[in-house]
Amino acid sequence: xxxxxxxxxxxxxxxxxxxxxxxxxxxxxxxxxxxxxxxxxxxxxxxxxxxxxxxxxxxxxxxxxxxxxxxxxxxxxxxxxxxxxxxxxxxxxxxxxxxxxxxxxxxxxxxxxxxxxxxxxxxxxxxxxxxxxxxxxxxxxxxxxxxxxxxxxxxxxxxxxxxxxxxxxxxxxxxxxxxxxxxxxxxxxxxxxxxxxxxxxxxxxxxxxx
Amino acid sequence: xxxxxxxxxxxxxxxxxxxxxxxxxxxxxxxxxxxxxxxxxxxxxxxxxxxxxxxxxxxxxxxxxxxxxxxxxxxxxxxxxxxxxxxxxxxxxxxxxxxxxxxxxxxxxxxxxxxxxxxxxxxxxxxxxxxxxxxxxxxxxxxxxxxxxxxxxxxxxxxxxxxxxxxxxxxxxxxxxxxxxxxxxxxxxxxxxxxxxxxxxxxxxxxxxx
Amino acid sequence: xxxxxxxxxxxxxxxxxxxxxxxxxxxxxxxxxxxxxxxxxxxxxxxxxxxxxxxxxxxxxxxxxxxxxxxxxxxxxxxxxxxxxxxxxxxxxxxxxxxxxxxxxxxxxxxxxxxxxxxxxxxxxxxxxxxxxxxxxxxxxxxxxxxxxxxxxxxxxxxxxxxxxxxxxxxxxxxxxxxxxxxxxxxxxxxxxxxxxxxxxxxxxxxxxx
Amino acid sequence: xxxxxxxxxxxxxxxxxxxxxxxxxxxxxxxxxxxxxxxxxxxxxxxxxxxxxxxxxxxxxxxxxxxxxxxxxxxxxxxxxxxxxxxxxxxxxxxxxxxxxxxxxxxxxxxxxxxxxxxxxxxxxxxxxxxxxxxxxxxxxxxxxxxxxxxxxxxxxxxxxxxxxxxxxxxxxxxxxxxxxxxxxxxxxxxxxxxxxxxxxxxxxxxxxx
DNA sequence: AATGAATGAGGGTTCATTCAT
DNA sequence: TATGAATGAACCCTCATTCAT
Numbered sequence: 001x002x003x004x005x006x007x008x009x010x011x012x013x014x015x016x017x018x019x020x021x022x023x024x025x026x027x028x029x030x031x032x033x034x035x036x037x038x039x040x041x042x043x044x045x046x047x048x049x050x051x052x053x054x055x056x057x058x059x060x061x062x063x064x065x066x067x068x069x070x071x072x073x074x075x076x077x078x079x080x081x082x083x084x085x086x087x088x089x090x091x092x093x094x095x096x097x098x099x100x101x102x103x104x105x106x107x108x109x110x111x112x113x114x115x116x117x118x119x120x121x122x123x124x125x126x127x128x129x130x131x132x133x134x135x136x137x138x139x140x141x142x143x144x145x146x147x148x149x150x151x152x153x154x155x156x157x158x159x160x161x162x163x164x165x166x167x168x169x170x171x172x173x174x175x176x177x178x179x180x181x182x183x184x185x186x187x188x189x190x191x192x193x194x195x196x197x198x199x200x201x202x203x204x205x206x207x208x209x210x
Numbered sequence: 211x212x213x214x215x216x217x218x219x220x221x222x223x224x225x226x227x228x229x230x231x232x233x234x235x236x237x238x239x240x241x242x243x244x245x246x247x248x249x250x251x252x253x254x255x256x257x258x259x260x261x262x263x264x265x266x267x268x269x270x271x272x273x274x275x276x277x278x279x280x281x282x283x284x285x286x287x288x289x290x291x292x293x294x295x296x297x298x299x300x301x302x303x304x305x306x307x308x309x310x311x312x313x314x315x316x317x318x319x320x321x322x323x324x325x326x327x328x329x330x331x332x333x334x335x336x337x338x339x340x341x342x343x344x345x346x347x348x349x350x351x352x353x354x355x356x357x358x359x360x361x362x363x364x365x366x367x368x369x370x371x372x373x374x375x376x377x378x379x380x381x382x383x384x385x386x387x388x389x390x391x392x393x394x395x396x397x398x399x400x401x402x403x404x405x406x407x408x409x410x411x412x413x414x415x416x417x418x419x420x
Numbered sequence: 421x422x423x424x425x426x427x428x429x430x431x432x433x434x435x436x437x438x439x440x441x442x443x444x445x446x447x448x449x450x451x452x453x454x455x456x457x458x459x460x461x462x463x464x465x466x467x468x469x470x471x472x473x474x475x476x477x478x479x480x481x482x483x484x485x486x487x488x489x490x491x492x493x494x495x496x497x498x499x500x501x502x503x504x505x506x507x508x509x510x511x512x513x514x515x516x517x518x519x520x521x522x523x524x525x526x527x528x529x530x531x532x533x534x535x536x537x538x539x540x541x542x543x544x545x546x547x548x549x550x551x552x553x554x555x556x557x558x559x560x561x562x563x564x565x566x567x568x569x570x571x572x573x574x575x576x577x578x579x580x581x582x583x584x585x586x587x588x589x590x591x592x593x594x595x596x597x598x599x600x601x602x603x604x605x606x607x608x609x610x611x612x613x614x615x616x617x618x619x620x621x622x623x624x625x626x627x628x629x630x
Numbered sequence: 631x632x633x634x635x636x637x638x639x640x641x642x643x644x645x646x647x648x649x650x651x652x653x654x655x656x657x658x659x660x661x662x663x664x665x666x667x668x669x670x671x672x673x674x675x676x677x678x679x680x681x682x683x684x685x686x687x688x689x690x691x692x693x694x695x696x697x698x699x700x701x702x703x704x705x706x707x708x709x710x711x712x713x714x715x716x717x718x719x720x721x722x723x724x725x726x727x728x729x730x731x732x733x734x735x736x737x738x739x740x741x742x743x744x745x746x747x748x749x750x751x752x753x754x755x756x757x758x759x760x761x762x763x764x765x766x767x768x769x770x771x772x773x774x775x776x777x778x779x780x781x782x783x784x785x786x787x788x789x790x791x792x793x794x795x796x797x798x799x800x801x802x803x804x805x806x807x808x809x810x811x812x813x814x815x816x817x818x819x820x821x822x823x824x825x826x827x828x829x830x831x832x833x834x835x836x837x838x839x840x
Numbered sequence: 841a842a843t844g845a846a847t848g849a850g851g852g853t854t855c856a857t858t859c860a861t
Numbered sequence: 862t863a864t865g866a867a868t869g870a871a872c873c874c875t876c877a878t879t880c881a882t
Contacts, residue, residue, distance in 0.1 A: 013866095039869095047853090050853070157379070158376065161376055162368065165372065173334055182364075185361060193399065244876060258844095464864090466857090467859085467864055470856095470857070476856065476857095544803055547799075547803075578815060581792065582788065585791035585794060585795040664871085665872080666872080669848095677874085677876080678845080678846055680874070686874090
């Protein structure tokens with residue numbers, strides 16, 4: 001129990017640093033944030049930061065991975081898997097938008113320039129985790145006969161990349177000002193991809209607004 | 211004429227700086243590249259850089275815009291517009307891949323952290339320019355009756371974002387090792403989007419390769 | 421008895437710290453060795469070091485004195501005093517080389533920068549202790565009529581200094597690669613000093629080796 | 631000439647740094663002296679130090695080598711070579727003492743702990759330069775028949791080491807308080823080495839004082 | 841226009857030391 | 862006694878920027 005408490009405190013201090021860093025990175029950007037800033041915001045000493053992270057860059061990566069995991073978690077909603085596949089694309093998109101809206105400020109962390117190969121691996125892992133979850137959802141649909149077989153992994157990858165970038169554009173670049181628009185057309189595009197009809201043949205949905 | 215020559219020399223020195231900066235930014239990243247490095251690579255003095263750019267960040271912006279323009283240019287291929295629309299999606303994807311492959315190293319640049327809002331605007335501009343070109347292509351197809359009417363701008367936007375990230379993943383993260391795979395499925399996805407059949411109905415296409 | 425045992429444990433822990441420090445100072449140098457390193461090597465906690473030493477510098481001093489005492493001890497070999505003086509110079513040199521060879525790594529320690537005057541005094545003490553032993557040996561020889569009277573203290577001092585530096589050069593700088601050479605010529609020089617003949621007169625001895 | 635002046639200024643700035651560093655190293659010790667201190671003392675900016683030296687340690691080495699060269703220079707006195715050998719040992723010792731006395735504060739630099747191999751090489755070079763000069767002097771004496779042949783290099787080495795350490799002890803440890811004593815007995819010892827008589831046989835010189 | 845030596849503010853990082861447990 | 866997490870002062874070094882030539 002003593003062990004546990006220590007571990008808890010340890011965890012909470014690490015989290016405090018991450019929270020402080022997140023706040024500051026969002027407010028001032030990475031370069032403009034100093035370790036001293038982070039320590040002050042987290043109410044700890046400068047040196048303490050280095051007990052939990054090896055470098056400033058390490059703190060950054062921690063923040064970024066944190067966010068990516070948060071998004072991955074939104075796909076793990078057990079309700080999602082019990083839906084008929086016709087409702088899944090919309091549900092997925094809804095999930096991404098919800099998480100992104102709630103953490104709008106953090107979205108810019110989805111686009112990191114990854115200098116070190118170690119960092120790249122961390123991000124790649126995170127990306128693969130999400131991709132795998134998506135692919136699994138598609139695979140189940142195929143097995144249930146709701147979809148024709150296709151290269152689930154690659155489609156998951158592409159959709160994942162698209163999602164990342166749409167969130168970035170919608171929330172980080174445009175501050176969510178056109179969220180509804182992005183949401184609706186993202187849903188439409190994904191649904192069309194899975195269920196058709198194609199843009200050439202379909203006559204109904206796609207006509208109004210600017 | 212003297213004026214002109216001076217201006218020419220001026221232009222060429224500015225370009226030399228941009229070229230040097232591009233090389234170094236790609237090789238070492240922005241933070242790790244110093245003005246001294248750039249000056250050395252461009253065979254000029256440190257001070258001279260400041261005759262053509264106001265700050266290091268200014269040099270960076272110059273380089274970034276340069277690259278994005280290059281990509282935008284690939285869409286302006288006049289041949290593209292004279293193709294029947296059935297061939298256009300593939301041609302577009304081919305164009306993106308070709309430009310990206312040739313400038314593989316520059317791609318990672320498009321994703322570099324844009325903290326300041328000024329830079330974000332620049333990127334937004336660039337993005338909008340490309341998006342507009344795409345939308346125009348789609349609009350023409352609609353006018354020629356090759357496509358049903360749809361929200362061309364938003365679809366262009368989404369496709370554009372997808373393209374950016376696919377290029378980044380394919381060339382910057384994976385070093386182009388699975389280029390063929392990404393290419394084929396990117397084409398397939400876009401074609402399916404425009405021409406169907408949807409994944410639920412189509413039986414044939416999606417079986418080959420690893 | 422409890423007192424005694426505590427004191428023993430105390431002694432052994434202090435020694436453990438000194439041993440750990442010695443190893444690390446030799447391997448990495450004073451500046452590069454941290455208190456944390458020492459604690460780890462000694463299998464104790466950082467704070468414990470401060471129960472036995474007031475500061476890092478204090479640990480250093482402890483280590484240095486330790487080494488010098490070891491060398492001083494080699495001169496106290498009782499057999500040495502019972503030898504006829506003709507054999508004593510060689511025996512002395514042998515002793516120095518033996519101790520130095522065994523603790524090759526520690527020798528470089530004798531030369532570490534002693535900036536503070538307090539440390540200089542400690543060194544002076546240590547030096548004087550060794551010098552006194554040497555002078556005593558010479559004094560006995562004079563009393564036994566084996567040597568003409570001379571300024572024993574100053575000669576001891578000079579020889580002592582020479583010894584220090586020869587050991588440093590031979591073992592610390594050259595890693596003992598030319599030990600035999602240094603040994604032979606050190607013996608020769610000291611014997612020549614005490615027994616002649618001078619370099620101007622002697623014809624034989626100095627011809628062999630590389 | 632412009633070239634020359636620049637080079638001169640460059641030299642003088644480097645020398646200013648060395649002088650400032652020397653002063654401070656002597657006054658406060660290496661560790662306690664900061665680059666900022668040195669820059670202030672030299673009336674330049676911190677960054678400027680790094681235009682002339684790669685690191686703080688590099689400055690230190692510069693100071694040390696400077697001093698060693700100064701001593702080497704004292705051996706190059708052309709008058710020395712024209713003396714009959716009987717007067718050379720005393721002249722050599724006189725030279726060392728004169729230089730050392732003039733730069734008493736710097737003598738402690740003769741004893742550096744040399745961590746990096748690069749530093750060690752620099753010192754080794756310096757040492758070998760001095761040794762070679764000494765050996766050359768002896769060799770000439772042998773050729774002129776003033777000395778019997780002997781291992782000049784090794785004796786030079788040993789004498790050199792002895793000299794270094796005597797200077798260190800006399801001036802750095804004892805602040806020159808017993809300079810006369812050290813001088814006289816150093817001369818006596820060296821002369822006895824070269825010219826005899828040995829301590830066992832000689833009756834004259836070595837009796838008085840404490 | 842071109843130079844490049846000089847600047848100096850600023851930041852990441854280390855690590856000896858402390859103290860609550 | 863023993864611990865080791867926390868502290869925070871201090872320092873080396875970098876490098877964008879300037880300006881006298």
